[in-house]
Amino acid sequence: MTTRWLAALFAGALFGLGLVVSHMSDPRVVLGFLDLAGDFNPTLMFVLAGAVGVTAIAFWVVLRQPRPVLDESFHVPVTRRIDRPLILGAAIFGIGWGLAGYCPGPALVNLGAGLAEAMVFVPAMLLGGVGYRLLARYWG
Amino acid sequence: MNMWLSGLAGGVLIGLSATLLLWLNGRIAGISGITFGLADAPKAERGWRVAFLLGLVLAGGLAMHLLPHIAPRENYPRMALIVAGVLVGVGTSMGSGCTSGHGVCGLGRFSKRSLAAVLTFMATAFITVYLLRHVLGAVA
Numbered sequence: 001m002t003t004r005w006l007a008a009l010f011a012g013a014l015f016g017l018g019l020v021v022s023h024m025s026d027p028r029v030v031l032g033f034l035d036l037a038g039d040f041n042p043t044l045m046f047v048l049a050g051a052v053g054v055t056a057i058a059f060w061v062v063l064r065q066p067r068p069v070l071d072e073s074f075h076v077p078v079t080r081r082i083d084r085p086l087i088l089g090a091a092i093f094g095i096g097w098g099l100a101g102y103c104p105g106p107a108l109v110n111l112g113a114g115l116a117e118a119m120v121f122v123p124a125m126l127l128g129g130v131g132y133r134l135l136a137r138y139w140g
Numbered sequence: 141m142n143m144w145l146s147g148l149a150g151g152v153l154i155g156l157s158a159t160l161l162l163w164l165n166g167r168i169a170g171i172s173g174i175t176f177g178l179a180d181a182p183k184a185e186r187g188w189r190v191a192f193l194l195g196l197v198l199a200g201g202l203a204m205h206l207l208p209h210i211a212p213r214e215n216y217p218r219m220a221l222i223v224a225g226v227l228v229g230v231g232t233s234m235g236s237g238c239t240s241g242h243g244v245c246g247l248g249r250f251s252k253r254s255l256a257a258v259l260t261f262m263a264t265a266f267i268t269v270y271l272l273r274h275v276l277g278a279v280a
Contacts, residue, residue: 005191007164012192014157015169015240016200022150023143025204028213034269043147048243050151051158055248058159063249068166075166076249077236082256089235090242094261096227098268099220103239104171104232107225108193112201115212121225128229129176136234137180 004070016109022047025109027101027117034098104129158245161192170241171196172232231261 023029023043032041067073097103102110102121110118158169165188167174174189181189232238235257237246242261246254272278 001187004165005187008161008167008188008191009195011157011161011164011169012195012197013199014153014160014195015171015192016196016198017203018150018153018157020150020200020203020207020209021153022147024147024150025200026210026213027216029143031269034265035273036266037270037274041143043143046144046147047151047154048247050148051155051244052151052247054152054155055158055244056250058155059162059245059248062159062163065163068162069164071166073166074162076162076168077251077253079236080251080253082253085234086236086253086257087260089231089233090257090260091231091235091264092227093231093235093238094264095268096224096229096231097239097261098265098272099227100216100224102224103228104175105196105238105240107228108171108175108197109200109204110212112197112199113204113212114201115204117213117216117221120218120221121228124222124225125229126175128226128231129172129233130179130229132230132233133176133179 007070015105016112018051019105019109022050025106025113027106030103030106031098031101034101154240154244155248158240158248162245168241168245170237170245172229172238173236173241176229176233235261 019025024047029041029043032039033044063074100121104125107118107121107125111122161167161169174192178186178189237254237257242254242257247258
């Protein structure tokens with residue numbers, strides 16, 4: 001149990017460091033990528049290329065193992081259907097992402113840095129995310 | 141270090157983090173799922189989530205102060221941050237993932253569902269920024 005937590009703590013820390021090193025913690029750099037018709041900044045493309053370059057190879061190797069090191073089995077999403085909640089949800093997320101330049105990871109990193117914007121954005125994000133989840137479960 | 145190179149390096153760190161979490165704990169490094177899952181996850185499922193988020197927030201926040209960086213954005217409209225936060229929360233909750241879960245991890249697993257989500261949120265984000273900056277003339 002404790003080893004699992006330590007592994008998660010380390011992975012989280014590495015993720016946060018990656019977001020800062022890659023400038024993704026700065027919403028201006030993210031919006032620069034999303035501004036195709038303006039002062040376009042391609043940095044996000046390189047970040048995604050670096051990250052997916054690693055996962056595309058490493059996940060393939062890891063998922064061929066019978067089980068993860070610290071758990072009985074892999075917890076990988078099994079849903080394959082491209083349905084309405086997926087597309088509608090992604091569309092709504094994209095609008096919010098374009099409106100402020102924050103997706104969840106960078107917003108949380110900015111909260112850790114104590115930045116004023118994140119103190120406003122993160123509670124709103126938690127309200128939306130947790131609220132939708134609980135309501136969706138209630139409605140079944 | 142120039143921006144695309146640090147983007148690539150940070151992206152590799154993010155990819156390694158996602159690989160570690162999958163290899164050790166068998167979990168997908170999707171920030172929105174890990175965060176909002178705390179709302180209704182069974183007790184045994186909470187520890188690793190809290191640990192991951194703690195690592196992300198603390199290490200990321202610390203790195204933002206320690207690494208050389210430009211002054212953070214300020215004076216972004218408060219209402220835009222609130223609306224964006226709610227949209228990002230609802231959207232990633234409904235669409236089962238954000239830039240990390242669908243982007244970094246989903247694309248790494250060659251998931252068509254994640255590819256559909258990524259193309260959708262990229263598209264609506266591009267459109268949102270275009271409308272904000274080039275039609276409505278917002279400076280942000």
